[in-house]
């Protein structure tokens with residue numbers, strides 16, 4: 001009984017420790033995404049200023065191939081890595097379209 005309580009206390013301590021590290025990683029992800037969006041915003045402005053299209057499928061294909069390889073090397077599911085990139089890129093393109101529209105009006 002006493003042993004069970006010790007085990008559980010230990011498990012709860014370990015859980016809090018792991019969650020602390022997860023919180024740090026989540027914070028890094030948010031910071032990295034914010035930096036990425038600052039850069040893509042500049043790309044969107046550059047494209048709009050020079051009449052370039054918001055999306056670039058050949059660039060995206062190269063990014064997907066590269067990320068899938070990196071994911072495999074890091075033992076991350078490449079399908080997940082691809083979906084994650086697609087989710088971000090879709091939002092970037094939406095923003096580029098908005099920038100282009102605002103230049104037109």
Ligand SMILES: C=C(O[C@@H]1C=C(C(=O)O)C=C[C@H]1O)C(=O)O
Nearest residue numbers: 040043054055056059060089092
């Ligand atoms: C940022 C760009 O615009 C779009 C968004 C991309 C991205 O978020 O990485 C990649 C290609 C484009 O479809 C770009 O052309 O580099």
